[in-house]
Amino acid sequence: MRKKGFTKRNWIGLGCIIICLLLSxxxxxxxxxxxxxxxxxxxAERWNEEGGVSQISCFFSREAGITEERLIGFxxxxxxxxxxxxxxxxxxNSGARLWTDAYSASGTxxxxxxxxxxxxxxxxxxxxxxxxxxxxxxxxxYFSGNDLNTDYVVIDEETAWQLYGGIDVSGxxxxxxxxxxxxxxxxxxxxxxxxxAAGLDDSIIYVHLHTLQSFGYGAGSVENYEIVMPNPIKQxxxxxxxxxxxxxxxxxxxxxxxxxxxxxxxxxxxxxxxxRSMNGRAIIYPYxxxxxxxxxxxxxLVTLVxxxxxxxxxxxxxxxxxxxxxxxxxxxxQLIRKGSDLIYKVQSDRVIKKERAKNKKDxxxxxxxxxxxxxxxxxx
Numbered sequence: 009m010r011k012k013g014f015t016k017r018n019w020i021g022l023g024c025i026i027i028c029l030l031l032s033x034x035x036x037x038x039x040x041x042x043x044x045x046x047x048x049x050x051x052a053e054r055w056n057e058e059g060g061v062s063q064i065s066c067f068f069s070r071e072a073g074i075t076e077e078r079l080i081g082f083x084x085x086x087x088x089x090x091x092x093x094x095x096x097x098x099x100x101n102s103g104a105r106l107w108t109d110a111y112s113a114s115g116t117x118x119x120x121x122x123x124x125x126x127x128x129x130x131x132x133x134x135x136x137x138x139x140x141x142x143x144x145x146x147x148x149x150y151f152s153g154n155d156l157n158t159d160y161v162v163i164d165e166e167t168a169w170q171l172y173g174g175i176d177v178s179g180x181x182x183x184x185x186x187x188x189x190x191x192x193x194x195x196x197x198x199x200x201x202x203x204x205a206a207g208l209d210d211s212i213i214y215v216h217l218h219t220l221q222s223f224g225y226g227a228g229s230v231e232n233y234e235i236v237m238p239n240p241i242k243q244x245x246x247x248x249x250x251x252x253x254x255x256x257x258x259x260x261x262x263x264x265x266x267x268x269x270x271x272x273x274x275x276x277x278x279x280x281x282x283x284r285s286m287n288g289r290a291i292i293y294p295y296x297x298x299x300x301x302x303x304x305x306x307x308x309l310v311t312l313v314x315x316x317x318x319x320x321x322x323x324x325x326x327x328x329x330x331x332x333x334x335x336x337x338x339x340x341x342q343l344i345r346k347g348s349d350l351i352y353k354v355q356s357d358r359v360i361k362k363e364r365a366k367n368k369k370d371x372x373x374x375x376x377x378x379x380x381x382x383x384x385x386x387x388x
Contacts, residue, residue, distance in 0.1 A: 021328065025321040032317025035310050042303055042310075043269050048296040051140045052266045055108065055236045062239035063265040064249045067232055067297065069290040072259040074230040076134060076217065079111060085252045086237070095238050107237035110135035110153065114294065115220050115227030119161075119213060120183045121171045128167065128213045131294075132220025132227060138162075140234050141296060148178025148193030151216075158216035159189045164197040167211040185223030189215070202302050207295035232294050239266070261291055269304070274311035277304055 043049075052063040068074050090096070090106060097104055110133065117130040134153035151160035161182060165175040168191075171182060181188045197208055220227045233253075239245040246264045253260070267273065277284065284305075293301070 018328075021324045025324055028317045028320045032314050035314035035317060038310055039269075039307060039314065042307060046269075046300060046303060048141050049265045049268060049300055051234070051236050054139075060238060060240065061107075061236055061266075062245040063234070063236045064245055064262065065232070065234050065265055065297065066249065066253065066255075066260055066262045067291050067293060068230065068255065068260045070228045070231070071290065072229065072255050074111075074233065074253075074255070076111070076230070079109075079134075079230065079233065082252045083109070086248065089248050089252065090238065093240070093244075095240065107235060108136050108139065109233065109235040110137040110140045111217070111230045111233045112137060112294070113217060113220060113227055113229065113231045114292075115224035117184055117213060117215065117220065117224045119167075119171070121181075123173060124171055126167065126170060126211075128211055130213050130215055130220050130224055130227075132215055132217035132224065134217045134230075137214075140236075144196040146194045146196055147176050148191065151192040153216060155216075158218045159187065160192040160216065161189045161219075162193045162195060162214040163191060164195050164211055166197065167213060168194050170211075184215070184219060187223075189219065202299055203295070206298035206302060231292070232297075258289060259291075261289065263297075265300075268300070269307055271311055271315070274304070274308045275315070277308040278312060 049063070052061045055061055055063075086107070095106065097106055112131050112133045115130050115132065117128055119126050119128055137153050138150035146165060148162075150162060161184070163171075163177075163182075168175045168177045171177070172180065175194055177191050178193055180191050182191060183189070197203075197211065199208075217230070235245075235249060237245050237248070243264070246262060250262055
């Protein structure tokens, strides 16, 4: 005779389900925490919260020969491509834009004050670089790569201390190539293990691309280009950027940042573990891309645990359902009859309640009924 109720095996299965679901929840929270912390990858969400836009990042070898003039030509090509696709702004705001972009290159600069002279890693920027890469600003402000005045710099707190013996130095000047440059702002440089391994192991000064190319060492053409633009259909933005830049595929890598850390994308990375780090192109990733790739590897493992935590309970429930089906003591006809009886009972209860309510409403109070009878007897 089959035992009724939960058996020991049932309780073990239920415990596995609860543990797996809790583990999956923890992995999900870790995923969300890591993803939300990578602000460099979320420009599309900041640009348009309603969606419909995509962030694209391109990384070039120095042999690609990408210049500011070439990027300006690409921007005109992009404007025409959007018009041909009937993608236009529907607003009266003259300052509104369909897209925004930024670009950068790396090198070294000699920076000096009366107190010290330093040879620093430098990133020369153009466009809305600091919108794509919002850093923790301690003092002052950012500068725009679109400004006509190119004599601004942003430094980290360690550099500020070495150059001036303090960190509140926004508004002061440093000398680069014999030319004074104003410190627009002072930022905090992350000191985590991931950040140091990615390239933030030393101080970095941010300057205009013209400054780096004029006075820097090892600076060449544009190495990184980023854009946020409309993406009405899947991979529309990615294809337009690739076509517009017209660079040999061996000389650049183009990545769609939007949706980069989705569950499916992370699981795809697991299939690339054997050869993911292999790269036959002469491309050096900037620190923000190194950080993103590092978190991609971590997220792929966390996502695997997250998915397993959902698959195991689903499997257990599936076999439970199969077991219940095999040992069922009912038929579909019985279920249909029980369902019909239940519906009939509910309808009957409603009718009875309505009748009772109606009778209660029509019934006179006992005292009034007694007084009326008494008056009738007296009249007779």
